[in-house]
Amino acid sequence: MSVGSVPVGLRLASAALAILLLFAIPGPVSPGHAVYAALLFAGFRVSDTTLARRSRGGWVALVILSGAVIRGWIAGDLFAGLETAVRGLLALGTLLLLAAHLPPAVFARWMRDRGAPADLVGTMLLLLRYGDLLRQEAFRLERARGARSFSRVAEASWTAKSSLVGALFARAVARAERVYRAMLARGWQ
Amino acid sequence: MTGGALSLRNLRFAWPCGRRVLDDISFDIHPGERVALIGPNGAGKSTLLLHLNGLLPDGKPADGAIEVDSLLVAAPHLGEIRRRVGIVFQDPDDQLFCETVGEDVAYGPRQLGRNRAAPDVEGAVARALAAVGLESLADRPVNELSRGEKRRVAIAGVLACDPSILLLDEPTGDLDPRGRRQLTGILKSLTQTLVIVTHELEWVSDLCSRAILIDDGRIVADGPIAPILADEPLMLAHGLERPASFGR
Numbered sequence: 405m406s407v408g409s410v411p412v413g414l415r416l417a418s419a420a421l422a423i424l425l426l427f428a429i430p431g432p433v434s435p436g437h438a439v440y441a442a443l444l445f446a447g448f449r450v451s452d453t454t455l456a457r458r459s460r461g462g463w464v465a466l467v468i469l470s471g472a473v474i475r476g477w478i479a480g481d482l483f484a485g486l487e488t489a490v491r492g493l494l495a496l497g498t499l500l501l502l503a504a505h506l507p508p509a510v511f512a513r514w515m516r517d518r519g520a521p522a523d524l525v526g527t528m529l530l531l532l533r534y535g536d537l538l539r540q541e542a543f544r545l546e547r548a549r550g551a552r553s554f555s556r557v558a559e560a561s562w563t564a565k566s567s568l569v570g571a572l573f574a575r576a577v578a579r580a581e582r583v584y585r586a587m588l589a590r591g592w593q
Numbered sequence: 594m595t596g597g598a599l600s601l602r603n604l605r606f607a608w609p610c611g612r613r614v615l616d617d618i619s620f621d622i623h624p625g626e627r628v629a630l631i632g633p634n635g636a637g638k639s640t641l642l643l644h645l646n647g648l649l650p651d652g653k654p655a656d657g658a659i660e661v662d663s664l665l666v667a668a669p670h671l672g673e674i675r676r677r678v679g680i681v682f683q684d685p686d687d688q689l690f691c692e693t694v695g696e697d698v699a700y701g702p703r704q705l706g707r708n709r710a711a712p713d714v715e716g717a718v719a720r721a722l723a724a725v726g727l728e729s730l731a732d733r734p735v736n737e738l739s740r741g742e743k744r745r746v747a748i749a750g751v752l753a754c755d756p757s758i759l760l761l762d763e764p765t766g767d768l769d770p771r772g773r774r775q776l777t778g779i780l781k782s783l784t785q786t787l788v789i790v791t792h793e794l795e796w797v798s799d800l801c802s803r804a805i806l807i808d809d810g811r812i813v814a815d816g817p818i819a820p821i822l823a824d825e826p827l828m829l830a831h832g833l834e835r836p837a838s839f840g841r
Contacts, residue, residue: 509692509734522703529692536736537686582687585648589680590754591672591704 407451407505412514419502423495433487437494444497448504455504508532530583537579542572596625596786597662597677597757599645604657606640606650606810614640616810618657624757627787629797629818632807633832638790639683641807642760645788646680647671661758676705679751679785683762685743694738694746695731698722701754721753725779741772748779758786765793794822795836806831 407415422440448456512525545568599622606615614637622628630638643649644659647666659666666674682688691697695718702717722728725745730738738746744764751759761780765773773796780787780800791797797804797818804821806814808831814821821827823839 507692507734509696509732512692512696526691526700529696530690533690533692533735579687582682582684583690585643586682586688586690588648589646589675589682590701590750591675593672593704 412506412510415502415506419498422498426491426494426498433490437490441490441494441497444494444501447501448497451501451504453504455500534579534583538572538576541575541579542568545571545575595757595784596623598622598624598660599758599786599788600658600660600663601645602658604641604644604655604659606637606644606656614810615644618807618810618812620805620812620815622758622786622788625784625786626803627801628789629794629801629804630788630790630807631792631794631797631804631833636807636831637810638807639762642680642762642788642790645758645760646678647674648680672705676754677756678758678760679754679756680760681744681747681751681762681764683766685740685747688747688750689735689743692734693731694722694727694733694735694749697735697746698731698749698753701750705754717753717755718749721749724752724782725749726775739772740767741769741775744768744772744776745779748776752783756785758788759783761787761789761791763791764789765791765796792833794833795838798822798836798839806833808832 426437426440451457508529512529516522516525549564549568601621602619604615604618605613607613618641630641632638640649644655645661645666647659650656654667661674661677664670664674664677689697691700698718698721699714702714718731719728722731725748727742727745727749730742730746735743735746744767748759748761748764764776764780768776773793777796777800780789787801789797789801801818803816804814804818805812806821806827813831814824814827819839822836825835828835
């Protein structure tokens with residue numbers, strides 16, 4: 405059975421319950437948290453979505469961090485300050501795994517079917533789509549700059565980075581204007 | 594839907610900086626006619642297209658008169674004008690702003706107030722995708738499409754609104770030969786009035802019977818496409834070249 409066949413509502417409810425339990429159960433971080441981290445880690449390992457693959461590196465760090473906290477807990481509360489961080493990271497991991505297996509279009513359809521305002525769903529999808537376009541634009545700018553940069557120091561300088569951000573902003577504004585026109589052309593008011 | 598009629602009288606337009614882009618443009622396009630709008634870069638072709646859909650001049654009345662099927666392109670008719678006049682932009686990434694192909698094609702019909710009859714939207718989407726041969730891609734995320742597929746989805750998105758006039762801004766700009774062939778097939782199958790802005794003169798001569806040559810915001814030639822493209826001095830004087838297959 406693939407994750408895709410699990411109803412969207414069940415996927416959302418499971419993630420929400422897991423996050424609730426992570427924060428609601430009182431007391432210090434326990435071996436139970438480490439088990440949950442290991443389960444999440446396994447989930448990321450077997451998942452073949454792009455988001456899950458990209459998140460794997462971070463999960464190694466989280467498991468190490470969890471190990472350190474558990475060791476501190478056993479030794480006598482030396483890492484108490486890190487407990488919140490662990491809970492937060494586990495919640496973040498849960499959300500990442502959920503996002504990796506819940507394509508925005510599926511989520512949007514689910515929201516629309518349950519009566520979410522069309523404008524809200526449309527705006528959410530627009531932001532996701534243009535976030536991706538902006539990322540591609542940044543990649544192209546970075547690559548074009550790299551092709552004509554002959555010194556790594558110059559390439560990594562703040563001046564170069566700020567000019568990249570400036571160019572990206574200018575392109576984003578120009579594209580926003582063209583997208584606005586495309587929306588008007590198809591009846592948006 | 595069958596073709597619509599377009600009429601322009603003495604259209605002028607200047608950007609806020611004062612640069613005049615269109616100067617005394619007048620022409621009529623008959624229902625079902627296919628017209629190529631040609632000219633050098635910066636001649637005002639794309640700006641003219643934006644006027645035909647009421648996207649320019651930014652909500653103000655145009656300096657001159659533009660009519661679509663005898664309906665003035667101005668408020669309060671802009672909603673109806675945009676339903677009748679579909680525009681396919683130069684860069685499909687500007688036009689495809691939803692997550693999946695199906696969502697994007699459904700955007701126009703939903704905006705045009707058909708969302709209370711869901712089967713209608715679904716039917717419009719299915720028909721539009723079938724017209725461009727992409728029925729199987731309805732659930733595909735837009736960012737996974739090739740450039741040619743994006744172009745076809747952009748056309749489907751406009752066809753779903755059932756326009757009577759279709760404006761295309763450099764539709765072959767980034768297509769490979771196969772993509773261009775597919776696009777040619779799609780455009781030939783349409784019954785709508787077509788206005789195509791392009792630099793691909795050889796390609797467009799196969800599609801359109803009439804050409805309007807614009808340079809520096811003015812119409813310098815308007816008539817059957819073959820004699821215009823074959824006129825080498827005219828073409829060279831306005832930054833174009835006679836296509837290889839013409840005038841030999």
